[in-house]
Amino acid sequence: MTFDWSIIWQSMGALWQGALVTIGLTVLTMVLAVPLGIVVALLRDSRLKPVSALATAYVELMRNVPIILVVYWAFYVLPILTGVGFSPFLTGLVALVLNNTAYNSETFRSGIRSIRKGQTEAGLALGMSEGEAFRKIVLPQAWRRVLPILATTWVTLFKDTSLVSVIAVGDLAHTALQIRSQSFRVIEMLTAMAAIYWLLGYPQAKIVDWIHRKYGVTE
């Protein structure tokens, strides 16, 4: 068996493009799934029974179904539901946001619950509304507590974006696998793909470790 590693250098431009799509997808997913996660967490604890039941059903569905299924579902069902053709990138984004919002909502829910009731009462006693007490007192504290978990979710998400390659989003995985099947340089391309994911992922994992050390709950 002979190897021809030059294929990697020849594909560098395309792989770089793919890596940018992967990073963009990760960032956009998190930018949307964090605030949406907070909203869903609040809906789950809503006093209106149907609202909380609906939010719970959504979270439990997303947590117990493989992401790849959500990706396919978005690809086939979204156009039917909306009557609009989505680009592969947008379809992949919707699927990842749907999945991550569910996880983030659980994260925020546990964070919000970990702030004792007296904190909200202290705000209410000053004359704040429930909403003001939540935004000014509960959320900033919960935020610090959940940051380490969000960071871990981030790294997992970065790798999971590769799942959208099945619907031909031009991300890193899709691009590398595409070059593989055109050039038949299977081992070389898979190795390159692993190397690039690792090089991008490792610093993120280190940052997560640092966040855990800085913000991890010690009390």
Add this chain to the structure above:
Amino acid sequence: MTDTLVKLPQGFALPEVVIEYRDVRKQYGEFVALAGVNLEVRRGQVVCLIGPSGSGKSTLLRCTNGLETMTSGEVYFDGMPLSKDPRKTRLIRQRMGMVFQNFELFPHKTALGNIMMGPMTVLGLSEEQARTRAEALLAKVGLSDKAGNYPANLSGGQQQRVAIARALAMEPEVMLFDEPTSALDPETIGEVLNVMKRLADDGMTMVVVTHEMTFARRVADHVVVFANGQIVEQGPPEQIFDAPKTTRTRDFLSHLGWDG
């Protein structure tokens, strides 16, 4: 006649009775926490609520600003009933400061930030105005040098003094204290009680749930003894501590080792 900041029209005065509890009942399932309490708090008075744990005194205090809902009965503040309408409740809460047993300072804010939060969020003061007010209050509780400290870097007594300043920042008409020294180390209790004593001397209307009998004896104008969700005796401190009329009061005081 009471001094007020607002010029009131001729012939109009704020009512003498600031808080009135009328047949306040609170039930948790089978457990009766308050079994019909009637009480008046007059302007400028310091009223101490004493009694064994679980006798309902903290529950009554928490009903005063609506942190606890009543099963039945009514609480009036300046003649206005505590309403189900959250906006009116908020307006009433702005005029009642509250100090908690566990301080409940906001850990993500400095001492100064804790005091500034109410005026900025609720009263709409600018950062400048709120800072000026907060600095004056920190000086008043003797903690000017701790303005930049986070609660985690303050002793219990210092945290509770900041909490008092935080409540005062809303310029309330009444201060509610819920066992303000119960979570403190013995050596820091005094500094908190001193701040409260000065507040009382300045004429603040105060309702204090406390186990500090010496404080109640020295500072209170009116002492109310609770047992099993009811008021068993009330009167001036001399009566309660020196010549209690009911066995319940005598039992409670002797249980504490109170010997006058």
